[in-house]
Amino acid sequence: MKLAYYPGCSLKGTSFEYEVSLLKVLEVLNIEIKEIPDWNCCGASAAHSINHNLSVALPARNLAIAENNGFENVLAPCAACSSRLKTANYELGSDDVLRKKITDSLDMPYNASLGVSNMLEFLLNAVGKENIKSHIKRPLNGIKVASYYGCLLVRPPKIMKFDDPENPVSMDELVSLTGATAVDYPYKTDCCGAINSLSKPDVVMALTGKVLYNIKEHGADLVVVACPLCHSNLDVRQREIERKYSERIGLPVIFITELLGLSFGLSPEELAIDGHMVNADKILQKILAASR
């Protein structure tokens, strides 16, 4: 199966840690992916918020390039990108008039034959639990990990067709595979406010703060995410949230690929964990000490 890779803008910028760690992990798993040539931004929240046609046409260009290059599946690790690619794919596959309009503009055919996977879907379905398990060299026993899903991995269910929209468990399953303890808590699909991070920071800090304090109350050492926008709010804004609500959080937030990488025996530096804003040294020392 030829696998296309759609990195999206965040993975080449503020969330470079996600790309570094996912490429390392796939290297260990011996899985080959190929970046979609000359890919463009999916339009993210801005396009669907004010211009429906653009919200389909921008992702469609990437999908069409991938399909015309003979790919059958695309991995889109960013939850926002995968949500936009899946939504465009759904609309192009179910509305012939729209598809004609869009493909005419792109001047490229597109048959909506491509499958789009988010990171969790890819790890669980394309890679498989047994395969992942066979690479675990440094079990993360005794580490308590909260999986934060946010919105776009699971909602809306009729388009995402992935996991349970109210109580997803796929990331928790991956956490358990590493030997770590999956922490259950109620706010795992509550929104962090991503879309308005720059334009409405107070609202975003209220939403993100609610999630982080809830995770803390449930005793987690670490938070894992599979979305650069969630990561940005939970990690980059965490200090500010602590100041705003005068209560320490101190929760390192890492990508699911980084957690897997640690369990595969890779070093924190190889996984770019030092690229995060919240310092993870304490928990990393615990992980590394246990494996010595």
Added chain:
Amino acid sequence: MKTIINEQDRRNFVSQVETMLHDKLAKCYQCGKCSAGCPVNFEMDYTPNQIIKMTELGMQDPVLNSKTIWLCVSCNTCSTRCPKGFEVAGIMDVLREIATRKGIESKTEKEIQVFHKVFLDNVKSNGRIFELELVGKYRLKTKRLFRDMFLAPKMIEKGKLRMSGDKVSAINSIAKIFRDFE
């Protein structure tokens, strides 16, 4: 608030919204589940179920000038939980698009409007987002140059802020998409 609405205007507005939405407003029976689960309901002037009813009643001005349509974060909790399968998050997109086409400037949520605009301009000129340019232009336009500035030094130290962005080589194809649909 103006309450007498011309029936023809009402029907035109409803039909415009329903055509863009591919859904029927009358599906909604006002249970309020969308508004109960909405993470940003505390900031809104009208709750999502009120917006649906007001749209059905043809109350174009208050709906298109509401804070609600801009505050919606598109988390899709509402659509996921709607017992009638109504596109609640979808109607917010439709109303934002209509408001944008009409050139309506939100009195309270202008920054959100500016962000979307600056974001799409960045895609138009580069094909991809160049984060530093996006944030810089957004800050200039909203005259909030110093907000979040304290984050910058550490983000640079961590390698999170790149000083240059990548461009799509076939930038003409991006320009054409914008020509056709903007």
